[in-house]
Amino acid sequence: LxxxxxxxxxxxxxxxxxxxxxxxxxxxxxxxxxxxxxxxxxxxxxxxxxxxxxxxxxxxxxxxxxxxxxxxxxxxxxxxxxxxxxxxxxxxxxxxxxxxxxxxxxxxxxxxxxxxxxxxxxELGETDAEIQQMIQKRRVKIQEIKRSVELSREDAEREIADSVQVFTSLMQSVERGQAELIGMIEETQKTTEKQAEGFIKELQQEISELMRRSSEVEQVHRSSYVGSVRRAVAQLEETLSNEMKKLLEAELKTVQQFEVDLTLDPDTAHPKLILSDDGKQVKHGDVKKNLPDNPERFSSCPCVFGQQSFSSGRFYYEVLVKGKTKWDLGVARESINRRGQITLDPNHGYWNVCLRNENEYKAAAFRPVRLSLKSQPQKVGVFVDYEEGLVSFYDVDAAVLMYSYSGCSFTEKLYPYFSPCVNDGGKNSAPLIITPVSHAD
Missing domain, CATH: 3.30.40.10 (Zinc/RING finger domain, C3HC4 (zinc finger))
Structure with a gap:
């Protein structure tokens, strides 16, 4: 949006x-x-x-x-x-x-x-007819200069030919003088042509400027709004920008009304994940805990489900991602594969947005979509409309829509999905934190 x-x-x-x-x-x-x-x-x-x-x-x-x-x-x-x-x-x-x-x-x-x-x-000071007349005068001047150059070239060639004919019989005695004379004539011709090129360039620039001014005059004749169109467009741009910002803020406030209270499910958490006692935070640890190998638990990827599932209606929650260099957030269907390596895309039952390398955001669609964001989100909001098949992600602080999956077909339970990713030697040790929605007055 x-x-x-x-x-x-x-x-x-x-x-x-x-x-x-x-x-x-x-x-x-x-x-x-x-x-x-x-x-x-x-x-x-x-x-x-x-x-x-x-x-x-x-x-x-x-x-x-x-x-x-x-x-x-x-x-x-x-x-x-x-x-x-x-x-x-x-x-x-x-x-x-x-x-x-x-x-x-x-x-x-x-x-x-x-x-x-x-x-x-x-105020333009000149009529279209006057400008056209000025253009024509400069075109005539260009033709005169070109003709002058041509005549000069013919004269130079004629002088060279005459000089060669006159001094042929005296070649041995005046050979050096003849070469100097030819050089002088050629140098004079080069100077003439160079000056002519400069005059032509200046006249062509004047013609271009006159053409532009002619177009302005013509536009005045055609439209009664030429004097104010730029201001009107500027007003339109400012209005659209302000209205779009208001719409995005209103949209976020609307989806925040569907806030749900989530907690993390320890029975699904990978053995290296550390969950807080209140079930609101998760981070990756270096030590693999000795936990029951139940079928609901993720065995290879550092992931965890929320305890609450949804099979109808709308729901919304927010996650603090501040200080992290990698993370995955979204929803997944109940029947996804939790053993071994997993593939994050809708075809395998995942609808997610990911962060990699500190500032590379992408949507894990059938073909990954690179997201161009003006700022790095510190808090991400996730909204799901089950019946409409919609999953949307928001930068909460900027009130910006990051990405939406639309036209999805949900046929089974959906679970909130979290992955803090590996801590990368402490660089990515910050936790993902489920936070309550802060409603502005």
Whole structure:
């Protein structure tokens, strides 16, 4: 349920605006279809504007449906009142609807949105026609420079040929002078070409900047919301982030209502495990205790079941994992193999989340899933909905969902499953502790 939205993911790097008909290049970068097409139309080489990768021929552009759908989320409706954004608050620099002016913006400086867009358009200082004219002038200048270079090259070649013809008869006496003359002519030509390349590069950069500004002007003509779209997207991002955090906190509080009181079952504990007297803590010891070899006991892996089993309904419990470098937590069905080595995956009756190497978290699914967590959980919550076939794991302190197994088919008793793993010479000696839920006021 974790969600992260960034405004920059929905902005074209050419026009710096929200994507219109977003397409992807073979190198993986995204642009408005019109922006990248116009960029290649005026460029002498087919090149990605972002990573500068060259293409031998203009590649086929494919519509990026994901970005297109996400960009379409940026509607022009007020999220609070479900009304059209027709006004602009100069005080807060945001778009508002009519109802906003009677509540949050009662005493603010409010103007029609179209009027504000016209002001923004006037601030651009140049019309699209003027920019196009400036672009054309620079294109003409590029052609003039190229022609000048060509004429210079022809003159150089002609001078070299004339020099060779004039001094052929005097080769022995003026050979050194002839070589120097040719060198001077060639050096002059190189200098001319180098200067021309510099002029062309500067003019092409100016054309690119003018094209960008032209796109801004065109966007102003097409949409009355161009002056406020970035602020609207930023507001949307902040709202989504806050709402998602509230939803996750509410979800955790909901599942915590199904808290059960668990104790560990000593008859299932591996002989090297040490259980506390109250049955709430378990850790791994170096000495193997002489215990009855009953069929319920794990014989090889350092595991233990909870005494309580569940065959219907919902249940939730929390385990303190602070200070550990390895652990396994979850639930398992009653009929799992407890003798010898075990395989932690749903196909063998286990639904678990594991920690390895201090900071490597994974879900032991049919194919292990690496979990990317922003922080290391100190307390893990486990929630099971038997009828829905759902097993979820939470970072309690961060109120973050770590992973969920969904669509499971439970047909027998489920037991809470704990493994503190081996103590690793004392590095992993901290216990797993079943703790009561701390309900916030």
């Amino acid at each position: 974790s969600l992260s939205v960034s405004v920059y993911q929905f902005l074209c790097s050419i026009c710096l605006d929200v994507f219109t008909d977003p397409v992807s290049t073979p190198c993986g970068h995204n642009f408005c279809k019109t922006c990248i097409t116009q960029h290649w139309d005026i460029s002498t080489q087919c090149q990605c504007p972002m990573c500068k990768e060259f293409f031998k021929q203009r590649p086929e552009l494919r519509v990026n449906t994901f970005i297109s759908e996400m960009a379409n989320l940026e509607g022009s409706m007020c999220k609070k009142h479900e009304k059209q954004l027709e006004l602009f608050c100069k005080t807060d620099q945001i778009c508002v609807c009519l109802f906003c002016t009677f509540s949050d913006h009662k005493s603010h400086d409010i103007v029609p949105l179209k009027e504000e867009c016209e002001v923004k358009k006037a």
